[in-house]
Amino acid sequence: MSRWSPRDAEGEPEGLILFDGVCVFCSRWVRYVIDRDPRARFSFMPIQSERGRALAARFGIDPKAPQTNAVIWNGRAWFKSDAALTVLGALPRTRRLAILKSVPRPVRDALYDLIARNRYRIFGRTQTCMVPSKSDRARFP
Structure with a gap:
């Protein structure tokens, strides 16, 4: 079993996405999901x-240098490409992309890791976490 294989997430809220809040690419991902999640x-x-650091520690993610995002779905925590494809598979317009889960995880995660390693260099990094709009604040527990 891989370190990033899906695992039990008992007690965690369904649909919670744990993300790198200072990563511009990750913040755009959050905005993308919000805009497509009616x-x-x-x-x-x-x-x-504070809660994000605790959850990251529970799932083995280094909060100082996160290598993955995570999503809680169907009572399990999903990581790396599994997390992204799980989210895309649940959104109305991108549901078909879930078929990419048929590609072996090591292949998908190699691409995910390439982007993750270079995300700050390519997309940038902010000094503070993104601030949600008033209308979106309820979605940030």
Whole structure:
């Protein structure tokens, strides 16, 4: 079993996405999900928050140098490409992309890791976590 294999997430809220809040790419991902999630099934927590750091530690994510995001779905925590494809598979317009889970995880995660390693260099980094709009604040517990 890989370190990033899906695992039990008992007690965690369904649809919670744990993300790197200072990563511009990750913040854009959150905005992308919000804009395409009319049923508001997903909520968001930056790893840099107090609760985010605790959750990251529970799942083996280094909050100082996160290598993955995570999503809680069907009572399990999903990581790396599994997390992204799980979210995309739950959104109305991108549901078909879930078929990419048929690609072996090591292949998908190699691409995920390439982007993750270079995300600050390519997309940038902020000094503070993203601030949600008033209308979106309820989705950031």
